[in-house]
Amino acid sequence: RKEVEQDPGPFNVPEGATVAFNCTYSNSASQSFFWYRQDCRKEPKLLMSVYSSGNEDGRFTAQLNRASQYISLLIRDSKLSDSATYLCVVNTGGTNAGKSTFGDGTTLTVKP
Amino acid sequence: SQTIHQWPATLVQPVGSPLSLECTVEGTSNPNLYWYRQAAGRGLQLLFYSVGIGQISSEVPQNLSASRPQDRQFILSSKKLLLSDSGFYLCAWSGPTYGYTFGSGTRLTVV
Numbered sequence: 594r595k596e597v598e599q600d601p602g603p604f605n606v607p608e609g610a611t612v613a614f615n616c617t618y619s620n621s622a623s624q625s626f627f628w629y630r631q632d633c634r635k636e637p638k639l640l641m642s643v644y645s646s647g648n649e650d651g652r653f654t655a656q657l658n659r660a661s662q663y664i665s666l667l668i669r670d671s672k673l674s675d676s677a678t679y680l681c682v683v684n685t686g687g688t689n690a691g692k693s694t695f696g697d698g699t700t701l702t703v704k705p
Numbered sequence: 706s707q708t709i710h711q712w713p714a715t716l717v718q719p720v721g722s723p724l725s726l727e728c729t730v731e732g733t734s735n736p737n738l739y740w741y742r743q744a745a746g747r748g749l750q751l752l753f754y755s756v757g758i759g760q761i762s763s764e765v766p767q768n769l770s771a772s773r774p775q776d777r778q779f780i781l782s783s784k785k786l787l788l789s790d791s792g793f794y795l796c797a798w799s800g801p802t803y804g805y806t807f808g809s810g811t812r813l814t815v816v
Contacts, residue, residue, distance in 0.1 A: 625804075627804045629804070629805075634793075634812070635809075635810070636795055636807035636808060636809055636810045637749070637795075637805075637807055638807070639804050639805070639806070642804065680748065680749070682804060682805075684804070693751070693804070693805070694751075695741075695748045695749040696748055697747055697748035698748055
């Protein structure tokens with residue numbers, strides 16, 4: 594079993610749709626969690642951190658469920674520009690250590 | 706503000722040739738530095754990380770090596786490339802409060 598698992602998709606949704614991605618992790622000692630966005634042939638870029646209480650940034654909402662060991666990303670009112678691969682990242686050593694594990698990513702395509 | 710530079714952007718090298726990829730960070734001191742590799746259609750694999758000059762931790766045994774000769778310089782090397790070394794190589798640094806900032810990456814094709 595992988596340490597961090599994501600549904601690879603692809604998710605194909607129309608503009609304006611709401612889409613949700615889940616990511617499960619196996620290490621219960623994991624301390625910090627992030628979502629990254631990666632455009633085709635580009636480097637990943639931090640989308641948002643995931644806090645225990647859940648957090649929202651515009652159309653994006655991230656949630657953490659420690660009991661079930663998963664994090665989620667919800668995108669509302671999808672835009673064409675949201676098309677990308679979304680990577681889940683789990684860190685077992687705090688935010689400043691070298692023990693982050695990346696999921697393989699979930700690909701989203703938003704269509705007109 | 707902090708910036709990270711990585712070069713070259715693309716590289717085509719024959720099997721058995723050496724490799725040297727360089728990464729430099731500006732605007733921060735004593736950063737944690739990382740080398741990741743991403744195979745086509747796959748996730749990121751941590752290759753090396755460094756918490757300071759001369760301190761290198763290897764995560765995956767292979768024919769690659771890393772060095773940190775200066776605080777803000779991280780180098781990935783190989784003496785003899787294999788076909789399986791092809792991939793997208795990403796340098797990153799992490800700060801004290803949040804996740805990684807990646808360089809723009811080097812797309813390596815070994816032929």
